[in-house]
Amino acid sequence: xxxxTKMKGFAAAxxxxxxxxxxxxxxxxxxxxxxxxxxPDWPPxxxxxxxxxxQYKPKSGNTVKLDVDFIPWPDFYTRVNASLxxxxxxxxxxxxxxxxxxxxxxxxxxxxxNDLLDADPEFKKTLMSVHPAPLAAYSTxxxxxxxxxxxxxxxxxxxxxxxxxxxxxxxxxxxxxxKYGKKLPCTGEELxxxxxxxxxxxxxxxxxxxxxxxxxAPAEDxxxxxxxxxxxxxxxxxxxxxxxxxxxxxxxxxxxxAPTGQAEGVVNSPExxxxxxxxLSLLEYMPPVAKTGTMDIFKSDELFREGKVAxxxxxxxxxxxxxxxxxxxxxxxxxFGQMPGTMGPDGKMIRWSNIGGQPFVLTTWTTPEQTTxxxxxxxxxxxxxxxxxxxxxxxxxxxxxxxxxxxxxxYRPWNRAWAPQLDWQKDVWxxxxxxxxxxxxxxxxxxxxxxxQDAKTTLDNIAKFQQDLLTNAGLIx
Amino acid sequence: MTSxxxxxxPPALMRLSPDNWKLAIxxxxxxxxxxxxxxxxxxxxxxxxxxxxxxxxxxxxxxxRRKYYGGLLVAPAIAVLFVMNIFPLLWSLGLSxxxxxxxxxxxxxxxxxxxxxxxxxxxxxxxxxxxxxxxxMFVVLTVTAQMIVGFLLAMMFAKQFPLRKYLLILVLTxxxxxxxxxxxxxxxxxDPTFGILSYVVNAITGGQFILMxxxxxxxxxxxxxxxxxxxxxxxxxxxxxxxxxxxxxYEAAAIDRVSKWRQFWTITFPYIRGLLMLALLFxxxxxxxxADLVILLTKGGNDTMxxxxxxxxxxxxxxxxxxxxxxxxLMLFMVIVLTNLYLYIANRRSQGA
Numbered sequence: 011x012x013x014x015t016k017m018k019g020f021a022a023a024x025x026x027x028x029x030x031x032x033x034x035x036x037x038x039x040x041x042x043x044x045x046x047x048x049x050p051d052w053p054p055x056x057x058x059x060x061x062x063x064x065q066y067k068p069k070s071g072n073t074v075k076l077d078v079d080f081i082p083w084p085d086f087y088t089r090v091n092a093s094l095x096x097x098x099x100x101x102x103x104x105x106x107x108x109x110x111x112x113x114x115x116x117x118x119x120x121x122x123x124n125d126l127l128d129a130d131p132e133f134k135k136t137l138m139s140v141h142p143a144p145l146a147a148y149s150t151x152x153x154x155x156x157x158x159x160x161x162x163x164x165x166x167x168x169x170x171x172x173x174x175x176x177x178x179x180x181x182x183x184x185x186x187x188x189k190y191g192k193k194l195p196c197t198g199e200e201l202x203x204x205x206x207x208x209x210x211x212x213x214x215x216x217x218x219x220x221x222x223x224x225x226x227a228p229a230e231d232x233x234x235x236x237x238x239x240x241x242x243x244x245x246x247x248x249x250x251x252x253x254x255x256x257x258x259x260x261x262x263x264x265x266x267x268a269p270t271g272q273a274e275g276v277v278n279s280p281e282x283x284x285x286x287x288x289x290l291s292l293l294e295y296m297p298p299v300a301k302t303g304t305m306d307i308f309k310s311d312e313l314f315r316e317g318k319v320a321x322x323x324x325x326x327x328x329x330x331x332x333x334x335x336x337x338x339x340x341x342x343x344x345x346f347g348q349m350p351g352t353m354g355p356d357g358k359m360i361r362w363s364n365i366g367g368q369p370f371v372l373t374t375w376t377t378p379e380q381t382t383x384x385x386x387x388x389x390x391x392x393x394x395x396x397x398x399x400x401x402x403x404x405x406x407x408x409x410x411x412x413x414x415x416x417x418x419x420x421y422r423p424w425n426r427a428w429a430p431q432l433d434w435q436k437d438v439w440x441x442x443x444x445x446x447x448x449x450x451x452x453x454x455x456x457x458x459x460x461x462x463q464d465a466k467t468t469l470d471n472i473a474k475f476q477q478d479l480l481t482n483a484g485l486i487x
Numbered sequence: 488m489t490s491x492x493x494x495x496x497p498p499a500l501m502r503l504s505p506d507n508w509k510l511a512i513x514x515x516x517x518x519x520x521x522x523x524x525x526x527x528x529x530x531x532x533x534x535x536x537x538x539x540x541x542x543x544x545x546x547x548x549x550x551x552r553r554k555y556y557g558g559l560l561v562a563p564a565i566a567v568l569f570v571m572n573i574f575p576l577l578w579s580l581g582l583s584x585x586x587x588x589x590x591x592x593x594x595x596x597x598x599x600x601x602x603x604x605x606x607x608x609x610x611x612x613x614x615x616x617x618x619x620x621x622x623x624m625f626v627v628l629t630v631t632a633q634m635i636v637g638f639l640l641a642m643m644f645a646k647q648f649p650l651r652k653y654l655l656i657l658v659l660t661x662x663x664x665x666x667x668x669x670x671x672x673x674x675x676x677x678d679p680t681f682g683i684l685s686y687v688v689n690a691i692t693g694g695q696f697i698l699m700x701x702x703x704x705x706x707x708x709x710x711x712x713x714x715x716x717x718x719x720x721x722x723x724x725x726x727x728x729x730x731x732x733x734x735x736x737y738e739a740a741a742i743d744r745v746s747k748w749r750q751f752w753t754i755t756f757p758y759i760r761g762l763l764m765l766a767l768l769f770x771x772x773x774x775x776x777x778a779d780l781v782i783l784l785t786k787g788g789n790d791t792m793x794x795x796x797x798x799x800x801x802x803x804x805x806x807x808x809x810x811x812x813x814x815x816x817l818m819l820f821m822v823i824v825l826t827n828l829y830l831y832i833a834n835r836r837s838q839g840a
Contacts (some may be wrong), residue, residue: 298679303788
């Protein structure tokens with residue numbers, strides 16, 4: 011480099027710096043606020059980001075940017091956990107599974123929002139318009155207390171995915187009626203009315219070998235009646251088993267009763283054992299992968315989309331793929347109903363189920379300016395108009411006015427099961443020890459699912475472990 | 488090389504000069520201890536760091552003034568090693584004596600309690616032992632499978648035959664694939680509904696074959712996938728040994744009418760033994776850390792939990808940092824003992840030969 015070019019370079023750099031500085035100065039009049047957010051990479055969060063970029067106009071006149079990190083689902087917990095515990099303070103918003111609340115509130119990462127709710131009646135009104143069951147699950151720690159933390163991002167429940175072409179086939183209908191003396195459930199309403207015994211019948215009835223007749227044609231491959239989650243990973247059996255336990259009158263360790271609530275005697279109560287036995291008894295009617303402990307929510311969904319089962323219980327969150335002909339062989343043959351229930355002694359259906367979905371939360375290091383903008387953003391997000399658009403685009407809304415609107419059920423075929431299910435949603439523990447509770451429980455359930463031990467031993471082991479851990483943690487006295 | 492004897496004498500302990508490393512260590516230690524006692528952890532951490540840097544700088548100036556250029560040239564490597572390896576190692580060793588969870592703000596000294604819990608607690612210890620036994624099983628099975636397959640492949644590729652070059656590339660591919668890709672491939676391969684394995688077996692036996700539903704099947708599945716990926720590595724090392732055997736030895740042996748079997752044991756084997764041992768060492772250490780395939784194929788189900796995966800769950804998922812550190816150190820200790828035992832045996836053999 012000669013001296014002259016060096017000089018030219020300096021001049022150019024100085025000029026650039028000057029324009030940047032003056033440009034920056036004029037720009038700074040309308041303040042720029044960036045909100046950084048960690049989210050799992052799937053349609054509900056992609057839609058949120060898209061709506062924000064296209065439609066969000068902050069009232070303050072500031073320029074607000076939403077900087078979103080899309081993280082793949084299998085890595086999500088690990089990445090969020092690592093980010094929070096390392097102290098890098100990177101994110102202002104975090105999409106969080108409801109069970110994580112306690113662990114990260116106690117760690118000092120999630121911001122309590124009661125002061126923001128009290129300061130802004132409109133904000134409070136918006137949040138309180140969310141159905142109480144998901145609100146308690148997504149926002150409160152301790153569970154069902156008055157301490158609020160989160161806002162619904164994608165609320166979710168378990169529903170029954172069915173195949174109309176198989177279930178409504180005349181000959182199958184006739185044979186089912188002859189065998190069980192009951193009508194084979196075929197419409198959404200009939201699916202809603204199913205108990206777990208009906209579900210078992212469907213499983214038994216539709217067990218077909220390759221080449222046997224299925225809905226008027228020889229089956230191309232082995233075919234199975236039913237499927238639901240029975241996987242060892244994350245919470246891929248607890249979320250289903252909890253529903254069985256609650257429906258049949260048992261309970262999990264209830265943190266709202268701490269410190270007097272016990273694990274031993276509750277977790278392994280005779281009702282809970284019967285419920286787990288019921289759950290396990292259904293596995294034999296499912297695709298063989300159920301016996302390996304790897305049939306998680308994604309596997310059963312895949313089996314359903316590939317046309318290997320007649321009914322599958324799964325989260326709504328995975329539903330879009332089954333509607334898309336590109337990823338689903340059954341996209342034009344779908345019928346949806348509520349998850350089966352248990353008939354109570356009074357003849358009324360008991361439908362308790364474990365809530366799914368995620369809230370998003372604010373972090374404690376978010377500055378006041380960012381918080382102000384964040385609150386405006388959340389109010390906008392939970393406004394009826396945006397929630398309607400979100401639901402129409404493939405999301406779900408737990409905001410009462412939105413899901414009670416007659417339009418709501420027309421957005422997606424499973425929406426008919428949404429509102430009635432909301433009342434029956436409960437959540438598992440929000441306590442900081444949730445991950446230890448969950449891993450040990452999943453390990454034990456896996457032993458039962460793969461046939462290594464019976465229901466009683468399984469729940470005894472879980473109860474003993476929980477009693478010990480929670481006593482040490484001071485949550486049981 | 489001429490040695491430079493005309494260096495300045497080392498400074499007296501109490502003289503204030505930038506090359507007085509003895510004084511730097513003394514001051515550094517005193518300041519660090521005071522800072523650790525008097526200040527909160529967040530401040531004392533940086534002060535101790537600065538003291539370490541100061542001592543390092545004193546060493547560098549000292550080396551420069553006394554012309555220890557060799558030491559100076561190695562210094563950057565040592566600095567990197569210290570910052571990236573030794574410091575975290577010591578840090579986690581320290582943590583293993585505290586009750587600390589990475590998602591909570593409190594920390595408390597507990598001495599050996601973590602080690603005692605890991606080894607004797609009636610809930611934690613059996614899980615650790617079971618995982619350790621499984622790990623030992625995987626080490627023996629996967630390493631044996633890889634050594635045998637890799638060795639046979641190498642024997643095959645040492646000869647010239649048509650299409651050898653292309654076949655070699657094909658055989659080496661699994662090693663270059665990402666573990667996640669192979670893991671996903673094998674989950675489908677073993678899947679009872681979609682997988683080809685069950686399809687073929689069902690077609691022959693007419694039953695319902697589910698590989699991953701028993702411990703034997705699950706272990707076989709993992710060992711097969713691991714051997715599929717890492718046998719080529721053993722093959723490459725052995726192949727390098729085979730190629731290095733001078734041809735004239737075989738020619739001489741042929742003239743002496745030595746049998747093929749004796750040729751192998753007296754000529755080939757001594758040449759490849761060192762590399763075989765190296766392959767064995769590498770694969771044993773790697774197998775000890777087996778977690779990826781287990782996570783992908785079974786999630787530790789069917790009693791296939793390995794100590795590494797168990798550790799990941801404790802330290803990363805449950806945030807029990809101290810307990811995880813204690814397990815890691817026990818593991819590290821075992822690997823070091825095993826490696827040294829192995830090196831000792833290998834050395835004695837080669838001296839005896």
